[in-house]
Amino acid sequence: MNTENAKGPVRQLRLVVEAEDYEAALYFYRDVLGLAEQEAYEGEGDARVTILDAGRATLELSNPAQVKLIDRVEADGQPSARLRVAFEVEDTAAVTAELVEAGAELLATPRETPWRSLNSRLAAPAGLQVTLFQELGPAEDGGVNAGPTGP
Template identity: 30%
Template sequence: MEPQTDLRLAQCFVAVDDHDKALAFYRDTLGLEVRNDVAFEGMRWVTVASPLQPDVEIVLEPPGASPDASPADRQAMARLLAKGMLRGVIFATADCDALYARVREAGGEVVQEPMDQPYGVRDCAFRDPAGNLLRFVERPRG
């Protein structure tokens, strides 16, 4: 049996502790579009996406948002988020330095200034308002 070849990423999830702060960062600082912002089964369903990737969305959700998560699980996830221990995402950009300057000027928490990596990319890193690590990668041209 051959593996499926028609699979594409549709959504990924990033834990946030404050939707409004997250929106200010992802929408206003990074320039992502808000695709959904609705109440859903007692929570807020917020998705953002790059206008360059209309079929890929990032869901901004509270830590431990699964209906199957116990109160203890939710507390553990909230503690990990507060420590910055949950994984974020890696974005591709055409100009790492310009993006770095824009996010830094907007007050983003710098983790790493732009630098050339030995594996062939230039990248920088920030934490979002919830503490998630976000990397921004500029791939070599050509």
């Protein structure tokens, strides 16, 4: 993420996740999903942390009605976790298949949304619920009824 051009006092959004099976989570997110290793540190008592670059970070705030709409469109009404991580990818179907092969549980198959993205939903390592989304083009109504990506 280019923090030099960031406006305002916040320069980066970092999601910190405790991974009980650290090696499995690192393999899944770094080696399968392809998040580049930015930094890694080891400390006493076998303390380990790896910071993975996930590109541009945003914070998407949704009210309960929007969450229900997204859940209906993206996951056949299956409720999402209160916190869900969304990754924009080039090919939702291919990446979904790779992540399932690597151990993620498929919660919702890839499907086109009204806001013109192809979304899937998975239960992934470290207890994260993950949405993959691929932008397909501008929505007919500019996405005003559902949000820019709907993850």
